[in-house]
Amino acid sequence: MTPKNTEEPVGVGGPGTAAGTDTLPASNRDDAQGMNVVARSQGQLVARRFFRHRGALVGMILFGFVLLLATTSIGWGLIPGWWDKSPTATGPLINGGRPTLGVWPEFLGGGGVAWGEHPFGQDDIGRDYFAVVMRGTQVSLLVAFLVGVVATAVGTVIGACAGFFRGWTEAVLMRITDVTITIPTLVFAALVATIAGRQGIVFLGIFLGLVTWTQTARLVRGEVLSLREKEFVEAARSVGTSAMRIIFKHILPNVIGVVIVSVTLAIAAAVLLETGLSFLGFGVQPPDTSLGRLITDYRTAMMTRAWLFYWPGIFIIAIALSVNFIGDGLRDAFDPRQNRVRN
Amino acid sequence: MLTFIARRLFVSLWVFLAASLVMFVLAVNVRDPLSEARQLPDGQREAAIAALTERMNLDEPVFVRYFMWLANALTGDLGVNRQGQSVNALLAERFPATVQLLTAATVLAIIIGITVGVLSALRQYSGLDHTVTFVAFVCFSLPVFWVGTLLKQYVAIDLNDWLRDPALAPMVILLISVVIGLACSSLLLGDRRTRLTVFGTTTVGMALLLWALSATRWFADPGLGIIVIALTAVAGAVAFTTLVSGLDFKSPTMRAALAAAAVGIICSFALGPVLADPSLLTLLLLIVVTVGVCFGLGWYIGGELFRRSAITAAILTGLFTGAVIFTDRLLQAFAAYSAHSRIRGRPISTIGPSTPNFDGTFWELRLDSFGHLVLPTMALMLVSLAVYTRYTRASMLEVMNQDYVRTARAKGLNERAVVTRHVLRNGMIPVTTLVAFDIGTLIGGAVITERVFGWKAMGLFLTEAIEQGDPMPMMAFFLVAGGAIVLFNMIADIAYAFLDPRIRLS
Numbered sequence: 001m002t003p004k005n006t007e008e009p010v011g012v013g014g015p016g017t018a019a020g021t022d023t024l025p026a027s028n029r030d031d032a033q034g035m036n037v038v039a040r041s042q043g044q045l046v047a048r049r050f051f052r053h054r055g056a057l058v059g060m061i062l063f064g065f066v067l068l069l070a071t072t073s074i075g076w077g078l079i080p081g082w083w084d085k086s087p088t089a090t091g092p093l094i095n096g097g098r099p100t101l102g103v104w105p106e107f108l109g110g111g112g113v114a115w116g117e118h119p120f121g122q123d124d125i126g127r128d129y130f131a132v133v134m135r136g137t138q139v140s141l142l143v144a145f146l147v148g149v150v151a152t153a154v155g156t157v158i159g160a161c162a163g164f165f166r167g168w169t170e171a172v173l174m175r176i177t178d179v180t181i182t183i184p185t186l187v188f189a190a191l192v193a194t195i196a197g198r199q200g201i202v203f204l205g206i207f208l209g210l211v212t213w214t215q216t217a218r219l220v221r222g223e224v225l226s227l228r229e230k231e232f233v234e235a236a237r238s239v240g241t242s243a244m245r246i247i248f249k250h251i252l253p254n255v256i257g258v259v260i261v262s263v264t265l266a267i268a269a270a271v272l273l274e275t276g277l278s279f280l281g282f283g284v285q286p287p288d289t290s291l292g293r294l295i296t297d298y299r300t301a302m303m304t305r306a307w308l309f310y311w312p313g314i315f316i317i318a319i320a321l322s323v324n325f326i327g328d329g330l331r332d333a334f335d336p337r338q339n340r341v342r343n
Numbered sequence: 344m345l346t347f348i349a350r351r352l353f354v355s356l357w358v359f360l361a362a363s364l365v366m367f368v369l370a371v372n373v374r375d376p377l378s379e380a381r382q383l384p385d386g387q388r389e390a391a392i393a394a395l396t397e398r399m400n401l402d403e404p405v406f407v408r409y410f411m412w413l414a415n416a417l418t419g420d421l422g423v424n425r426q427g428q429s430v431n432a433l434l435a436e437r438f439p440a441t442v443q444l445l446t447a448a449t450v451l452a453i454i455i456g457i458t459v460g461v462l463s464a465l466r467q468y469s470g471l472d473h474t475v476t477f478v479a480f481v482c483f484s485l486p487v488f489w490v491g492t493l494l495k496q497y498v499a500i501d502l503n504d505w506l507r508d509p510a511l512a513p514m515v516i517l518l519i520s521v522v523i524g525l526a527c528s529s530l531l532l533g534d535r536r537t538r539l540t541v542f543g544t545t546t547v548g549m550a551l552l553l554w555a556l557s558a559t560r561w562f563a564d565p566g567l568g569i570i571v572i573a574l575t576a577v578a579g580a581v582a583f584t585t586l587v588s589g590l591d592f593k594s595p596t597m598r599a600a601l602a603a604a605a606v607g608i609i610c611s612f613a614l615g616p617v618l619a620d621p622s623l624l625t626l627l628l629l630i631v632v633t634v635g636v637c638f639g640l641g642w643y644i645g646g647e648l649f650r651r652s653a654i655t656a657a658i659l660t661g662l663f664t665g666a667v668i669f670t671d672r673l674l675q676a677f678a679a680y681s682a683h684s685r686i687r688g689r690p691i692s693t694i695g696p697s698t699p700n701f702d703g704t705f706w707e708l709r710l711d712s713f714g715h716l717v718l719p720t721m722a723l724m725l726v727s728l729a730v731y732t733r734y735t736r737a738s739m740l741e742v743m744n745q746d747y748v749r750t751a752r753a754k755g756l757n758e759r760a761v762v763t764r765h766v767l768r769n770g771m772i773p774v775t776t777l778v779a780f781d782i783g784t785l786i787g788g789a790v791i792t793e794r795v796f797g798w799k800a801m802g803l804f805l806t807e808a809i810e811q812g813d814p815m816p817m818m819a820f821f822l823v824a825g826g827a828i829v830l831f832n833m834i835a836d837i838a839y840a841f842l843d844p845r846i847r848l849s
Contacts, residue, residue, distance in 0.1 A: 055480075175358060181832070182362035182825045186787025190809055191369040191817075272486055276791050279488045280806055295489060302496050313489040320484030328480070 046257075049333035056329020063322035066315065070137040073130070085118075085128035087135040087289075093126050121307045123298070132289065133311045139290040140274055141319065143205040143283075147270035150209025152263045155216025160247050160255070162217070163224025174221070177214050185212060189273060190282040201288055208273060216262045223255045257334030264327035268320045275316050291316045347840055351833055359829045366821045367409045367814065374812030376401070376425055398427055399814075412818060421822070422815040424808070430819045433804065438823065440696035441801040445789055447716055448724040449782070456731025457774065462530060463732065464739035464770075465762065471529040475732060482729035487788050491722035491795035495693040499718060503689040506681070509562030511553055520550040564678040567671040572611060572664075576604035579663040580656070587659070588652040589759060599644040599653035600660040603637045607664030611671075618672055620704040630665065637661035673713070676706035683707070690714045694797045723792045727781050734777050735770070742770040772842045779828070779835035786824045 040048070050056055075081030085091075120129040162173040180188070188211045196207040227233065228251065236246050252259075275292030277283030284290040291312040298308035376399060380391040395401065400408050415422055421430040463475040524546030528538045556562065567575070580600035581590070588596045611618075617625065637657040645653025681690050685701050692698065692715045701711055742748065743766055751761045793802030801820060808816035 055477075175354075175361070178354075178358045178832075179362045179365060181783065182358055182828055183366055183821065184783045184786045184824045184828065186790055187805065187817075187820070187824065188369075190806075191366075191373050194373050194809060195369070268484065272484075275486050276488065276787070279486075279791060280794060282806075282809065292486070292488075295486070295492075299492055302492060309492065313486065316486050316489065317481075317484050320486075321480060324480050324483050 046333045050329050053329035053332055055325040056332075059322035059325030059329065062318060063326060066137065066318055066322070067141065070134050070141060074134045074138075076138065083131060083134070085131045087127065087131040089128075090126040091122070091128065093122055120311050121305070123308055124301070124305075129308065129311065133291070133294065133315060136289050136291045136294050136312055137315050137319075139201055139284055139288055140271055140292070140316070143201055143208070143274045143290070144267045144270040144319070146202065146205025147209045147212060147274070148263050148267035150206050151213040151266045151270070152216050152259060154210065155213035155262070156220050156252070156255075156259050158213065159217035159220030159222075160224050160252060163221040164228055164243065164247050164251065170221075173217075177217050180211065180214050185273070186276065189277055190280065193277055193282050198285065201284055201290075204274075204284065208270065208277075212266065212270065212273065216259070216266065219258050219262055220255055223258050224251055227251050227254055257330075261327055261331045261334065264323055264330060268323040268327065271316060271320050271323070344840070348837055351836055355829050355833050359825060362825055363413070363818070363821065364409060366825070367412065367818060368405060370808075370814040370817040370821075371405055371408065373809055373814075373817075376812040376814075378812075395425065398423060399425065412815070416818070416822065421819045424816050425811055425813040430815050433816065434819050434823070437800045437804045440798055441789055441793070443696065443712065443716065444719055444723065444792070444798075444800070445782075445785055447720045448727065448785060448789075449778070451720065452724040452727035452731055452781075453778070456728045457735050457771075459728075460732040460735025461739055461767065461770075464736045464743070466530070466532075467740060469529060471526075472736075475736075479729040479732045482725040485725055487722055487726070487791045488795050490725060491719065491792055494718045494722055495796065499691045499693045502691050506562065506690065507688050509557070509560060511557040516550050516553045516557070519553060520546045523549050565674040567667070567674060569608070569611070572667055572671055573604075573608050575667050576607055576660070576664040577601065579667070580604040580660040583659040583663065584656045585759070586763060587656045588649070589757070595645050595649040596652045596656045599641045599649075600656040602640050602644060603657040603660040604664050606636060606640070607633075607661055607668065611668045618668070620706070622705065630662070633661045633665050634658055672706050673710060676704065676710055679703075680707045680710045686711075691717065693718065696798050696800060719792045719796045719798070722795070723785065723788050726788060727785060730781060730784075731774070731777065735774055738773045739766060739770040742766050745769075772839065775838045775842065776835045779831040782831045783824075783828050786827070 071081075073081045073083040074085075074087060118128050118130065120133055123129050123132060158173050158177070162170040162177075189208055192207045192211055193204055196203045233246060233250055236250050241250075274283050274290060275295070278290045278292030279296045281296065284293055286293075294312040295309060295316075298305070298312075302309045377392055377395055380388065380395055383391055400411060403411070412422060419431075421434065424430055424433065459475055463472045466472050524542045527545045528542035531538055531541055580603065581597070584590070584594070584597045584600045588594060591597060614629075617629075621629075637660070638654055640661075641654030641657035642650060644657075645651070677690070680686060680703065681688055683701070683703065685698055690710070696712070696715050698711050698715070701708070703711070748761060748765055751765045756764075790802035790805060792798075793800050794806065801823070804816055805820045808814075808820070
């Protein structure tokens, strides 16, 4: 998600504001002022601000860790992972299925740092719970990514068209948005997921994306409304550029900040939406599992085998929290005005 | 303004109709309602299918069924569910509990969220601000059902066990006192010495208070007593006056607020018999009377010059005093409630919206619904709380950077006037729209929360209907939930236009 140093400068100021700096040498000495002036592209500025945001950095590391753990440990499809147990194979219950993961070192009076045979314990039929949770994390992440991408794509196109064309197009598109908002998201999602969920998790993700794009559409429309009045759009129009080309080449690169932030926030919301739906029984259907389903399945085991309930919850929180922090860091990086210190 | 409202109403109506059509098409197709009937043995199958087809009009096309539903719904008849029960009756039975939960969560989230957001913005980049930001992010990321289950399994059981023998351990006293001391000192602006002094005094004071309460077993039979009520009312009067017009004990505003507090204290004696077991109507009437009396006090004491601030301060103080008296009555009823044969010393409940077949005084009934509401509300409001906090903070910071705020400071206004008159008033305008956005999320959250806490309310009504492919209850749910969303959106738009003339006139 690191913003790359693109050739075309992007950012809130529009191409006009940063275009000049790209042609300057990387470093030049300003003799009159007696100090070094370093020219940076808009992309570099954004990246610098992002990496200075401590929460975002920690979030990024945490998210990368969860992503790596989920994808490499039990593998994906036919690709094998480094963890030797599968989420479907059952085995003999060892020590009542208690987790063998130890995090307290011995010199602090704990049981020592250990990974053990079943780090997250075993469930009631002897499956390795680490493998099960990893499978659930994979599914939840996949659905969340799909929802984030679909919702942002739909929302961006609808918002950009509504903001750029105004008039009838805007009226119709924004009324469609209003209609979508009127049905409570969870209810809409539950209905759509029950209809589409039988087709598998990919369809589930895409269809959930089709009911959660409204926030992005409104945000993008707001940005486009102000951008379309800018001089560079007028210039493009005056040389006869087509509307589609203006939207995709001139306006959308300038709302990229809003869009990227909205992708991350949509992903964080989607993790919670999918797990909530699965908790109610309308999301991921067996034999697939997800973090939300795991919590429903083992809610009643809470008092006797609490670890079955804790691990999925901890992973949901870890994903949602880290993605939210990344989103916050990106927003600050793309729109530093909000962060200005009061004087 | 009137044309704006009329136009807004017209658009909302069409949007709502279109949404109901979308919802109906989805509701009809969600699941085959005949799937159970098809599994019946040969003899009964045809009859069952025919009966269901007749009852649910399955032989008509979807659009015909939609218009049949619409025509009936317009006359107030929401149809029958798959079992043939009247949806109106079911809705009336399930509706009140959900409204209670939603109202409690919304009101608390707004009050706490906005207060914390404002404080966080006023102390930008302080320890308080960073803590609030972090906690808000954690709240954003918590799954409602996970928190709900945790609260139910641990907080409810532990709290009930503790209430059986309510003594605080020294470590707990220390911990609570230190947290409260830290919170108080971080709200202050000032050098390290002032902060340390405030931290020290609050911590020690709090620790002594908790120790005394614990030693006298106050938590088993709580209550405030007239002295505490009076002190709190007077403190409230001083605080509200400070907020409204600045700390000045000689000002008419202060006198009006103190008078309101005094009248409130006298009334708590005089109205003793009325307050022993009032009805909800009496209570509402008392609130209206309080506002009226306080308005009169402010009008009379404030005089020409201070009328406005005196009325505001007096009304706020009056309502606050009323709330304190209300709390006192609730606390006094606690011991009797807890000892009741249906409660048996476990007042924090985890199942359902009220104790079945429980009957008692007004205060005991309130305590009963409070004991049932407290955990679901906590679980449900976390996300909204985070949203309000973050949004208020951002909005306040945006306004604080405006030129007119600098102008207000430059012309010599004190910080209180700058914040309450200029920053707060304009900073709260965008927050009004948030209420509308938030209600949709809250309704979804309520469905999940009710499942966790086993409430037989609207959430179960909806999920059962989806599981059975029963469109009429789903549509009834949509009428209520979608109606609330449209209504709140409309109110937010109108409020926004009312508060910000630029919208209305463009």
